[in-house]
Amino acid sequence: MVGSKVLETYLKENLQDLKSRGLYNVIDPVEGPNGPVINIAGRELINLSSNNYLGLATHPRLIDACIEATKKYGAGAGAVRTINGTLDIHVKLEEKLAQFKHTEAAIAYQSGFNCNMAAISAVMDKNDAILSDELNHASIIDGCRLSKAKIIRYNHSDMDDLRAKAKEAKESGLYKKIMVITDGVFSMDGDIAKLPDILEIAEEFDLITYVDDAHGSGVLGNGAGTVKHFGLSDRVDFQIGTLSKAIGVVGGYVAGKKDLIDWLKVRSRPFLFSTAVTPGAVAACIEAIDMLMNSSELINQLWENGNYLKKGLKNLGFDIGESETPITPCIIGDEVSTQEFSKKLYEAGVYAKAIVFPTVPRGTGRVRNMPTAAHTKEMLDKALDIYEKVGKEMGII
Numbered sequence: 532m533v534g535s536k537v538l539e540t541y542l543k544e545n546l547q548d549l550k551s552r553g554l555y556n557v558i559d560p561v562e563g564p565n566g567p568v569i570n571i572a573g574r575e576l577i578n579l580s581s582n583n584y585l586g587l588a589t590h591p592r593l594i595d596a597c598i599e600a601t602k603k604y605g606a607g608a609g610a611v612r613t614i615n616g617t618l619d620i621h622v623k624l625e626e627k628l629a630q631f632k633h634t635e636a637a638i639a640y641q642s643g644f645n646c647n648m649a650a651i652s653a654v655m656d657k658n659d660a661i662l663s664d665e666l667n668h669a670s671i672i673d674g675c676r677l678s679k680a681k682i683i684r685y686n687h688s689d690m691d692d693l694r695a696k697a698k699e700a701k702e703s704g705l706y707k708k709i710m711v712i713t714d715g716v717f718s719m720d721g722d723i724a725k726l727p728d729i730l731e732i733a734e735e736f737d738l739i740t741y742v743d744d745a746h747g748s749g750v751l752g753n754g755a756g757t758v759k760h761f762g763l764s765d766r767v768d769f770q771i772g773t774l775s776k777a778i779g780v781v782g783g784y785v786a787g788k789k790d791l792i793d794w795l796k797v798r799s800r801p802f803l804f805s806t807a808v809t810p811g812a813v814a815a816c817i818e819a820i821d822m823l824m825n826s827s828e829l830i831n832q833l834w835e836n837g838n839y840l841k842k843g844l845k846n847l848g849f850d851i852g853e854s855e856t857p858i859t860p861c862i863i864g865d866e867v868s869t870q871e872f873s874k875k876l877y878e879a880g881v882y883a884k885a886i887v888f889p890t891v892p893r894g895t896g897r898v899r900n901m902p903t904a905a906h907t908k909e910m911l912d913k914a915l916d917i918y919e920k921v922g923k924e925m926g927i928i
């Protein structure tokens with residue numbers, strides 16, 4: 532095939548550059564379910580890299596719900612939500628989400644990523660400003676950019692910096708609306724946003740509050756998330772969540788006041804212009820939320836496993852950062868060593884992906900461990916043995 536020469540040179544040079552700097556991400560297809568143990572290239576590996584926190588992605592109840600709904604409604608929803616892609620189960624899911632999050636209403640999207648693209652730009656525009664934590668997720672950054680609002684980054688979880696920037700923005704008189712956006716749980720470090728302080732600042736300067744709780748939902752607040760964990764459910768304007776992590780399926784959502792959700796239904800572009808989530812996925816999400824609202828067993832198991840792995844890695848001498856949740860980074864530092872560490876873990880039987888720039892700042896490369904409720908103690912012990920062996924071999928511990 533003959534294509535553009537300019538593109539060909541651009542891609543060749545840039546791919547080579549990424550590879551030489553250890554920044555090229557190789558994708559290893561998983562041959563089977565994404566459970567606590569996975570098969571890659573014919574080998575069995577302990578999986579410490581999925582977001583399937585509660586093990587629900589492979590839970591029989593979700594699988595059955597997915598099959599039943601697929602038989603009843605078909606494989607696809609057939610249209611965008613605002614034409615005739617809204618099936619009764621989409622509505623049921625949104626009602627459940629509102630219950631789960633303790634809000635008046637909720638709206639579901641195709642993914643957490645497109646939920647952030649949808650929700651921020653539906654409310655904020657070029658006359659507005661957004662105060663955004665410097666470590667916020669890529670989808671928040673892109674959602675902010677899409678809105679054309681002025682983006683003001685504050686230092687990670689630095690409340691003095693947030694307060695000063697909120698005051699300056701408010702007193703400048705330049706902006707019609709000002710929003711503060713934060714992750715609920717920061718995905719690369721596992722620390723929790725200081726929501727009570729953020730809310731206090733927000734109330735002082737009349738800021739719109741937006742919490743993306745992709746990693747807190749199903750994990751904190753007895754499953755309801757970081758906002759509930761702090762008892763702030765009636766004070767946060769936007770509660771964002773994903774259905775792809777603890778819930779184990781796919782999709783994203785906003786939970787909040789009825790007027791906000793009504794507005795998003797008529798103004799958020801992915802809701803208007805992208806086909807609705809498949810019936811099977813929707814039914815599996817409903818099943819998962821029902822399970823979480825009726826039992827804390829999986830959540831407790833997740834925390835037990837998270838604490839066990841964390842303690843084990845810390846005792847071995849790894850730098851596990853300041854995580855307050857089951858997310859457990861092993862911070863290595865430079866990109867090339869981080870990739871090598873992850874590769875050696877892989878060869879020894881642990882799948883723990885290297886996370887490097889641009890996902891985290893340069894020089895803070897890490898192997899991020901995501902223990903789940905589905906891991907057994909034996910699996911975690913085996914993983915710890917491998918960590919010890921590889922860590923010593925590379926002189927990291």
Ligand code: PMP
Nearest residue numbers: 642643644668670718745773775
């Ligand atoms: N927000 C945050 C904070 C995330 O960590 C992620 C997941 N990578 C997303 C949004 C995107 O969610 P999804 O995978 O459902 O698109």
